[in-house]
Amino acid sequence: MRQNYERRNAVLIKLTLWALTILVLVPFIWLLREAGPNYVASFRFLFMNQNGIAIAWLKNSLLFTFSSLTISVLSCVVAGFVLAILEVPFRKTMLFITLITMLIPITAMAMPLYVLIDKIHLTDNLFGLIIASSYYPFGAFLSYLYFVSALPGDLVNMGRIDGLGDWGLFWHLGIPLSKALWSIIIFFSFLSLWNSYQLPSILLTDPMHATLPMGLMLLYGNGTAIVGVLMLVPVILLYLLSQRSIERGIFSGAVKG
Amino acid sequence: MIKGRKYRTVPMVMVAPYFALMLFTGFIPLFYAIREVANPSWVNLEGSYSTLFRILKDFRVVPDLRHTFFLLLVFVPVTIISVLALSLLLDATAVRGNTFMRLVFLLPGIVSGGISVVIWMYFLGRHINWNPGNVKWLIAGIAFSSGAGSWVVIQYGSLRSISHEILEAARVDGCNRIQLAMRIKLPLISRYIGYMAILLTAAAIQIYSEPALLTSDGLTSNWWSLNQVAYSYAFQTADFAGGTALSLDMLIPSVIIGIIFVLKTDFLKRDAYQ
Numbered sequence: 001m002r003q004n005y006e007r008r009n010a011v012l013i014k015l016t017l018w019a020l021t022i023l024v025l026v027p028f029i030w031l032l033r034e035a036g037p038n039y040v041a042s043f044r045f046l047f048m049n050q051n052g053i054a055i056a057w058l059k060n061s062l063l064f065t066f067s068s069l070t071i072s073v074l075s076c077v078v079a080g081f082v083l084a085i086l087e088v089p090f091r092k093t094m095l096f097i098t099l100i101t102m103l104i105p106i107t108a109m110a111m112p113l114y115v116l117i118d119k120i121h122l123t124d125n126l127f128g129l130i131i132a133s134s135y136y137p138f139g140a141f142l143s144y145l146y147f148v149s150a151l152p153g154d155l156v157n158m159g160r161i162d163g164l165g166d167w168g169l170f171w172h173l174g175i176p177l178s179k180a181l182w183s184i185i186i187f188f189s190f191l192s193l194w195n196s197y198q199l200p201s202i203l204l205t206d207p208m209h210a211t212l213p214m215g216l217m218l219l220y221g222n223g224t225a226i227v228g229v230l231m232l233v234p235v236i237l238l239y240l241l242s243q244r245s246i247e248r249g250i251f252s253g254a255v256k257g
Numbered sequence: 258m259i260k261g262r263k264y265r266t267v268p269m270v271m272v273a274p275y276f277a278l279m280l281f282t283g284f285i286p287l288f289y290a291i292r293e294v295a296n297p298s299w300v301n302l303e304g305s306y307s308t309l310f311r312i313l314k315d316f317r318v319v320p321d322l323r324h325t326f327f328l329l330l331v332f333v334p335v336t337i338i339s340v341l342a343l344s345l346l347l348d349a350t351a352v353r354g355n356t357f358m359r360l361v362f363l364l365p366g367i368v369s370g371g372i373s374v375v376i377w378m379y380f381l382g383r384h385i386n387w388n389p390g391n392v393k394w395l396i397a398g399i400a401f402s403s404g405a406g407s408w409v410v411i412q413y414g415s416l417r418s419i420s421h422e423i424l425e426a427a428r429v430d431g432c433n434r435i436q437l438a439m440r441i442k443l444p445l446i447s448r449y450i451g452y453m454a455i456l457l458t459a460a461a462i463q464i465y466s467e468p469a470l471l472t473s474d475g476l477t478s479n480w481w482s483l484n485q486v487a488y489s490y491a492f493q494t495a496d497f498a499g500g501t502a503l504s505l506d507m508l509i510p511s512v513i514i515g516i517i518f519v520l521k522t523d524f525l526k527r528d529a530y531q
Contacts, residue, residue, distance in 0.1 A: 027365075150418065
């Protein structure tokens with residue numbers, strides 16, 4: 001009897017999920033149709049248009065996204081680990097500021113950031129944008145929440161007894177136990193950098209220095225759908241890549257229960 | 258921390274890059290912003306911190322506050338409940354196509370502004386006669402669809418992290434799926450839920466891109482949300498003091514909610530997690 005219930009519920013859950021999935025998917029099928037049917041021609045038009053300025057945008061976007069991604073992900077995961085497991089001065093203050101800076105409206109930060117970047121003469125320069133975009137409090141706090149629950153005190157103590165230092169704890173316990181975390185953070189950092197619009201449009205002025213989302217606005221209406229597709233592809237690929245380690249969860253291999 | 262114990266160098270070196278970035282692009286700009294408020298503004302020509310209050314007398318603030326409350330009462334709870342329901346459903350049964358589904362839920366959040374407005378207008382805008390009264394539902398809908406998917410990925414990840422032994426023990430004790438979700442899974446991921454609640458509240462208060470996108474189609478005025486008003490002060494009338502003052506006013510409720518969370522829960526106490 002109970003098994004029948006369970007089976008029926010499982011079918012209901014599956015039907016609900018598929019119905020929702022199809023509902024959300026419709027607009028994107030439309031987007032793909034709009035960009036096509038001749039994708040090669042659409043892409044050629046996009047890249048030939050205005051002496052291939054779209055290629056410059058693509059290059060800028062790639063350089064900016066990957067540099068900033070590397071800095072932000074490395075710095076925030078290590079910081080999350082330290083704040084969760086090790087002792088540093090002002091630990092709680094740092095966590096609190098992390099939480100607060102995440103909540104500040106970009107309008108409040110835009111001008112001061114511009115002034116700061118201007119002081120080091122890096123406005124209208126990708127490096128200025130990279131520095132300004134590499135602080136990733138969302139990732140740091142997520143890492144903190146993760147390590148604080150995924151690395152039990154017993155495990156850390158055992159590591160210490162085995163002679164692991166602070167860095168050793170991170171290298172031999174933190175990294176192997178945090179594959180799901182790395183995947184989630186890399187994915188979301190990529191997503192926010194790849195799509196970021198407000199900060200680049202404040203810091204970069206020359207159209208040749210623009211990134212793809214800025215380019216999208218410059219093109220508005222003309223080839224929007226194909227740039228949309230171009231922007232979606234890397235995100236989907238990265239999602240599929242990061243997916244498998246998210247699936248496996250956090251505790252796989254560590255202390256059970 | 259035991260008093261008198263010295264801090265070691267290695268952890269400090271490890272946290273240093275993050276600390277430097279926090280200082281340079283988080284803390285110092287915030288400090289600048291607070292100082293900026295005291296400069297002369299159109300609403301306060303002598304320039305002082307009273308701009309923080311005077312800016313609230315702008316005629317656009319009261320209607321915008323109503324919009325904000327609407328979002329806080331509708332968008333935030335609906336998003337939290339739907340995200341948790343979806344993540345629990347995805348976690349409850351082995352569904353073929355699970356990965357694909359999460360990707361699809363994520364899609365509306367991936368497309369950047371220009372495209373999403375084209376899509377939304379195509380699918381909804383033209384078929385319904387929007388009046389200024391119900392456009393708020395459209396805005397809440399767009400905000401929901403673009404934000405929910407990424408939280409599903411995170412909450413699904415947090416649900417997957419619950420150890421199999423705990424779940425198995427509960428099943429042996431006779432928990433059905435709903436009891437398992439309500440009594441075991443949700444309490445275990447409560448910190449992630451709190452984190453989501455704080456960030457969604459801030460997002461609702463600071464909503465900008467959704468109404469701004471609809472402005473381009475003439476559906477909303479360009480001051481539907483507080484953040485749009487702040488933006489127009491700062492970047493259209495070059496009144497940075499005014500814009501920053503309003504932005505900081507918007508920060509206050511988020512900070513209060515953050516502080517309540519920190520004080521009332523054991524968010525920052527790591528012993529509580531063990």
